[in-house]
Amino acid sequence: MLYVRKTGQTFDFCSSKCRRNLIELKRVPGRTEWTGKARKAKK
DSSP, rough: OOETTTTEEEOOSSSSHHHHIIIISSOGGGGGSSSSHHHHHHH
């Protein structure tokens, strides 16, 4: 699923769960435990 902001920044989401958390709920990927970004930061 591809999402493009008004600024031109693009996001390629693997699922609606990912899209919903970033766009609608405004969650930070580094603080959401199940994301790859958080797993890398935890190591």
